[in-house]
Amino acid sequence: xxxxxxxxxxxxxxxxxxxxxxxxxxxxxxxxxxxxxxxxxxxxxxxxxxxxxxxxxxxxxxxxxxxxxxxxxxxxxxxxxxxxxxxxxxxxxxxxxxxxxxxxxxxxxxxxxxxxxxxxxxxxxxxxxxxxxxxxxxxxxxxxxxxxxxxxxxxxxxxxxxxx
Numbered sequence: 001x002x003x004x005x006x007x008x009x010x011x012x013x014x015x016x017x018x019x020x021x022x023x024x025x026x027x028x029x030x031x032x033x034x035x036x037x038x039x040x041x042x043x044x045x046x047x048x049x050x051x052x053x054x055x056x057x058x059x060x061x062x063x064x065x066x067x068x069x070x071x072x073x074x075x076x077x078x079x080x081x082x083x084x085x086x087x088x089x090x091x092x093x094x095x096x097x098x099x100x101x102x103x104x105x106x107x108x109x110x111x112x113x114x115x116x117x118x119x120x121x122x123x124x125x126x127x128x129x130x131x132x133x134x135x136x137x138x139x140x141x142x143x144x145x146x147x148x149x150x151x152x153x154x155x156x157x158x159x160x161x162x163x164x
Contacts (some may be wrong), residue, residue: 001079002028004051004146007035007087007112008132010060011043015134018046021142021162022133026050031078033068035112035130036061036087041068058087058112075103080152083108089127096122108147108154117143117159126154133162 004025009015018026026032029051036058038044047053050092055070074085089095089111099109108129111118116139117131130145141156141161148156 001028001149002146003031004029005033005130008037008115010135011040041065044068056085079149080107081149085110088113
């Protein structure tokens with residue numbers, strides 16, 4: 001199963017419509033995760049034209065994003081892999097321990113908020129932030145995440161640039 005992970009699209013200020021480089025990856029998605037700060041629900045409708053979408057609400061998301069179905073946190077599984085998603089995982093120091101306490105069943109925790117890509121693993125738990133495809137801030141590129149999951153196993157996780 002191919003999962004495309006996005007966060008911090010910040011529409012309509014930064015995301016006017018799906019950037020072509022992001023769309024290229026979405027075309028092969030079986031599932032899309034959005035780690036919050038969508039800002040407007042039509043972005044989620046746009047993403048849902050490619051594949052099913054699971055999203056969480058970020059600190060810049062309004063009632064329309066919540067009404068679309070984005071809760072504060074998600075705990076579920078993807079093809080048998082227990083995962084959780086939250087927008088703000090807190091400061092970098094202590095993040096892994098904090099996420100393990102908050103989501104003890106999860107083997108993958110997806111988050112956003114910082115716009116800083118992160119892929120860390122410890123004792124069978126992976127924390128993953130795809131960065132932002134549209135609001136790089138101090139990062140060299142806009143980025144998204146790609147996950148390959150099969151039968152409860154995370155086969156591959158990578159962060160890929162989608163801007164020059």
